[in-house]
Amino acid sequence: PVPGDVEQISKAWDAVKNNEIEILYFIFKSYPDIQARFPKFAGKDLDSIKGSADFAIHATRIVSFITQLYSFGKYGASHYAAGFTIVNEFASNHKNRGIPKDQLSEFCTALTKYVSTHAPWDDNIAAAWSRGMKSFLEVSFANY
Numbered sequence: 001p002v003p004g005d006v007e008q009i010s011k012a013w014d015a016v017k018n019n020e021i022e023i024l025y026f027i028f029k030s031y032p033d034i035q036a037r038f039p040k041f042a043g044k045d046l047d048s049i050k051g052s053a054d055f056a057i058h059a060t061r062i063v064s065f066i067t068q069l070y071s072f073g074k075y076g077a078s079h080y081a082a083g084f085t086i087v088n089e090f091a092s093n094h095k096n097r098g099i100p101k102d103q104l105s106e107f108c109t110a111l112t113k114y115v116s117t118h119a120p121w122d123d124n125i126a127a128a129w130s131r132g133m134k135s136f137l138e139v140s141f142a143n144y
């Protein structure tokens with residue numbers, strides 16, 4: 001990441017990081033093939049699961065993972081290793097579940113779409129955000 005990216009990303013992420021349910025809903029709505037990978041959600045009507053406890057739990061897990069990752073960036077170089085560790089762990093868990101790379105890319109596409117339409121957004125934020133997503137996928141795919 002480029003110095004200053006964390007500040008740019010925070011302008012957007014801070015505005016949506018409490019919208020866990022809406023974020024997961026948007027991702028499943030955009031890519032039903034992602035929803036279909038979850039044993040608890042596969043084959044179910046999205047609007048009917050949106051209010052369930054399982055949905056809230058999973059939405060919170062994903063969104064807090066992103067917030068945690070971004071906090072490691074915020075704390076600076078001394079925390080980068082911690083960021084690599086959680087992304088590598090994420091990647092190996094998801095690889096073991098048989099989640100294809102394409103779906104991780106779809107996830108990032110949908111997340112970017114959500115954030116860019118629900119948070120402050122300009123060319124600088126967009127560029128920083130896109131570098132962040134690119135590093136996330138590069139690290140995830142390194143041993144995928």
Ligand code: HEM
Binds near residue numbers: 037038061065
């Ligand atoms: C867990 C699927 C992307 C974060 C899970 C589980 C599944 C899954 C099936 C297990 C759920 C359970 O047993 O309760 C997928 C699919 C993805 C995807 C199909 C396609 C893009 C992501 C992304 C993140 C993420 C991009 C983070 C930004 C997590 C976390 C857990 C989890 C934190 C719980 C911890 C764990 O079991 O690894 N995911 N996931 N997932 N996912 Fe994903």
